[in-house]
Amino acid sequence: MGSDTNFRARPDLSILRDDVRATSAYHVPPADGLVKLDAMENPYGLPETLARALGERLARVALNRYPPSNPTALKAKLARAIELPAGMALMLGNGSDELIHLVIQACAKPGAVVVSPWPSFVMYELSAKFDGCRFVGVPLRADFSLDRDAMLAAIARERPAVIFIAWPNNPTGNLFDRATVTEILDAAPGLVVLDEAYLPFACDTWLPQLAARSNLLVLRTLSKLGLAGIRLGYLCADAAWIEQFDKLRPPYNVNVLTLATADLMLDHLDVLDAQAADIRAERARLLAALRALPGVTAFDSAANFILFRVADADAVFAGLKSRGILIKNVAHMHPLLAGCLRTTVGTRQENDAFLDALKASL
Ligand SMILES: *Cc1c(COP(=O)(O)O)cnc(C)c1O
Numbered sequence: 001m002g003s004d005t006n007f008r009a010r011p012d013l014s015i016l017r018d019d020v021r022a023t024s025a026y027h028v029p030p031a032d033g034l035v036k037l038d039a040m041e042n043p044y045g046l047p048e049t050l051a052r053a054l055g056e057r058l059a060r061v062a063l064n065r066y067p068p069s070n071p072t073a074l075k076a077k078l079a080r081a082i083e084l085p086a087g088m089a090l091m092l093g094n095g096s097d098e099l100i101h102l103v104i105q106a107c108a109k110p111g112a113v114v115v116s117p118w119p120s121f122v123m124y125e126l127s128a129k130f131d132g133c134r135f136v137g138v139p140l141r142a143d144f145s146l147d148r149d150a151m152l153a154a155i156a157r158e159r160p161a162v163i164f165i166a167w168p169n170n171p172t173g174n175l176f177d178r179a180t181v182t183e184i185l186d187a188a189p190g191l192v193v194l195d196e197a198y199l200p201f202a203c204d205t206w207l208p209q210l211a212a213r214s215n216l217l218v219l220r221t222l223s224k225l226g227l228a229g230i231r232l233g234y235l236c237a238d239a240a241w242i243e244q245f246d247k248l249r250p251p252y253n254v255n256v257l258t259l260a261t262a263d264l265m266l267d268h269l270d271v272l273d274a275q276a277a278d279i280r281a282e283r284a285r286l287l288a289a290l291r292a293l294p295g296v297t298a299f300d301s302a303a304n305f306i307l308f309r310v311a312d313a314d315a316v317f318a319g320l321k322s323r324g325i326l327i328k329n330v331a332h333m334h335p336l337l338a339g340c341l342r343t344t345v346g347t348r349q350e351n352d353a354f355l356d357a358l359k360a361s362l
Contacts (some may be wrong), residue, residue, distance in 0.1 A: 006180075008184060008304070012188070012205075016111065018274055019129060019130075021235070022132070023129075026122075026126070027328065032049070033324070033354055034321070034324055035286050035324055035325045035326065035343075035346065035350050035354065036326055037275055037325060037326060037327045037343045037344040037346050037350060037354060038326045038327055038328045038342075038344065039328075040170075040198075040223075040224055040230070040303070040304055040305050040344045041224075041228050041344065042224065042225065042226035042227075042272075042276075042279065042297075042304070043279075043344075043345075043346040043347045043350060044226065044275045044347070045117065045230070045276070046100075046118070046271070048270060050268055050271060053105040053264065054261060054264055054265075055259055057263075058257060058260055058261070059266050061085075061256050061257060061260045062256065062294060063256065063257075065256070066252050067070075067252050067254060067255055067256045067259055069251040069252060071092060071254065071259055073263075073264060074092070074259055074266075075091075075092065075258065077091055077093075077232060077266050078090065078092060078262070078266060079265065081266050081269060082207065082208070082220075082236075082237055083207070085207065085208060085211045086211070086316050087211065087235055087238070087239065088211065088238060088239065089236075089238070089239035089242040089323050090212050090234050090235060090236045090237075090242065091234065091235050091242050091245060091246055091248075091249065092232060092233070092234050092253070092254045093232075093233040093234065093235065093254070094231050094232075094233075094253045094254060095221060095223065095232070095275055095296040096195070096197060096221040096223070096233030096234075096235075097123055097127075097232045097233070097357075098222065098233065098253060099219055099233050099234070099235045099245075100123050100124065100127045100164070100193075100195075100219070101127045101130075101131060102235075102242075102245050102249060103132040103162060103191065103193060103217065103245060104127050104133055104162060104249045105131045105248050106244055106245050107133070107161035107162050107190065107191065108131045108132045108133050108161075109161070111134070112132075112134070112161040112162075113133060113134045113136055113158040113159065113160045113161060113163075114127075114128035114133045114136070114137075114160060114161065114162045114163075114164065115135075115136045115137075115144055115151075115154055115155065115160040115162070115163045116136075116137055116138070116159055116163065116164040116165065116166075117137070117139075117140050117165065117169070117176070118137025118139055118140065118334065119137070119140070119165070119171065119172070119330075119333055119334035119336060120137070120165075120166050120170065120335055121164070121169075121170050121195065121197075122164050122333075124164040125137065128135035128162075133161070133162075136154055136158050136160070136219040138150050138151050138154045139334075139336065140172070140336060141176065142336065143169050144169065144172040144174050144299065145174070145176065145177065146176045146177060146180045146181070146184075146338070148177075148180045148183065149184065151180070151184055152183065152184070152187055155184065155187045155188055155189070156187070157277075157357070158187050160188070160189070160190055161190040161191065162188070162190055162191045162192075162193060163184065163188055163191070163192045164193045164195060165181060165192065165193065165194055165195065166195045167181075167194045167195060167196050167198075167202065167204070167206065168196070168198050168201075168202050168301070168302040168303045170198070170303065170305075171301065171305070171307055171328070171330045171333070171337070171342045172299065172305045172307055173299060173301030173302060173305055173306060173307050173342075174299065174300055174302065175202060175204060175302045181194075181206075185213055186213065186217060188215055190214055190215065191215055191216075191217055191241075192213075192216055192217070193217045193218075193219050193303065194206040194216065194217070194218050194219065195219045196219065196220045197219070197221050197223065197224055198224055198302065198303035198304060199220060199222065199224075199225075199314060199337070200224060200225045200272070200273070200276035200279075200304075201276060201279060201280055201283070201301075201302060201303050201304045202303065203226070204302070205218070205244075206218050207236060208236065210236060210238070216236055216237070217235060217236070217237040217241065218235070218236040218237070219233065219234075219235050219236075220233065220234055220235075220236070221233040221234070221260065222265075224298055224304055225272050226272045226275055226276075227261070227265065229261070230257070230258040230261050230262065230359055231254075231258060231281075232254060232258050232273075234332075238248050244318075247289075249309045250304070268329060270317065274302050276304075279304050279345050282345050282346075282347070282351055283301060283304065283306065283345045283350060285348075286306060286343075286345055286351050286354075286355070287300075287301065287306055289351075289355050290306065290308050293358070293362065294362075295310060295311055295362050296308050296309070296310055296358075296362070297309040297310075304344060304345045305342050305343060305344045305345060306342070306343055306345065307330070307337075307340055307341070307342050308340065308341055308342075308343070309338075309339045309340050310339055310341065310362065311339065312339075313329055313338075313339045313340060313341050314329065315329065315361070316341060316361045316362060317329040317331075317341055317362025318361075319357070319360065320354070320357050320358060320360075320361050323356075323357035323360060323361065324353070324357070325353060325354050325357045325358075327340065327341055327342060327343040327344070327354070328342040328343070329341055330342050
């Protein structure tokens with residue numbers, strides 16, 4: 001009151017990039033009080049004894065110190081855990097989102113193009129645009145399989161610096177044809193990133209191919225395995241690539257609490273693997289239950305979510321929400337996804353609650 005701020009000029013945003021101002025922020029809907037099945041999170045927490053051990057470990061972390069800029073010990077432990085092929089290296093990111101940015105930034109020469117089958121993970125497009133690359137999404141076929149000819153034509157036409165392939169794809173949930181991806185790897189003039197965010201549920205990987213394919217990068221994350229909150233992704237590739245990407249990495253990008261948590265959890269991967277196995281079993285049960293519902297077309301999934309189509313996606317989404325269930329409405333993301341909703345596989349109780357609410361909302 002009576003302060004100068006009353007007369008202060010409004011911020012002149014015209015100094016900002018036009019594309020930044022024209023973009024809306026990545027929207028994360030509030031989930032308070034709802035059964036949260038919108039973000040592919042593992043529904044289980046840590047067992048009590050492990051949570052306690054983690055508490056004790058974190059209590060000893062030196063919060064006054066910067067993290068190691070190059071956490072070699074954790075990287076070596078992770079490399080052993082995943083059986084990283086000899087001669088390959090890995091780098092850690094603040095989620096795989098950060099690594100997607102770093103790869104694109106490293107390739108963002110003037111005119112550089114990023115290609116991905118589409119629809120797929122929105123961060124590929126967003127990162128490409130913000131990092132100064134042109135993004136070209138190549139439409140999938142109606143059954144969400146790769147359009148081989150369209151992909152090869154786009155590669156020949158655009159000469160992409162980077163191709164992203166989500167394995168399995170988000171939001172459709174399917175694994176693409178391996179032989180077609182191999183053809184893409186053969187044809188690509190630049191890098192091909194196989195994004196294995198859903199590895200715990202697909203149980204299928206390109207990692208052993210790294211040694212044979214110098215243009216292949218394998219991207220992974222601990223997020224879907226049950227540690228989305230710690231934000232830790234990793235990129236595996238020939239050491240020559242990693243050395244270059246590492247120059248763009250902010251020196252302390254992975255914080256000490258994340259490093260300590262990951263270090264402990266790598267000794268207890270059996271706990272997370274068992275949870276993933278439960279989720280895979282629930283996925284099968286949920287898929288069968290969805291397919292038994294008239295008016296619902298549910299698609300095969302190699303991930304911890306299921307895409308399904310209904311006659312009126314907006315109405316069903318709203319009906320579920322009014323009944324306390326939050327899933328993701330992807331119906332307006334892309335014409336191929338018309339009528340489609342995506343639900344994360346939750347606990348048995350959550351899935352039952354979802355199914356009951358769905359029946360009441362159809
Ligand atoms: C969820 C997801 C990720 C994970 O990103 P983080 O930043 O590691 O949490 C990466 N790629 C795809 C395709 C995803 O669906």
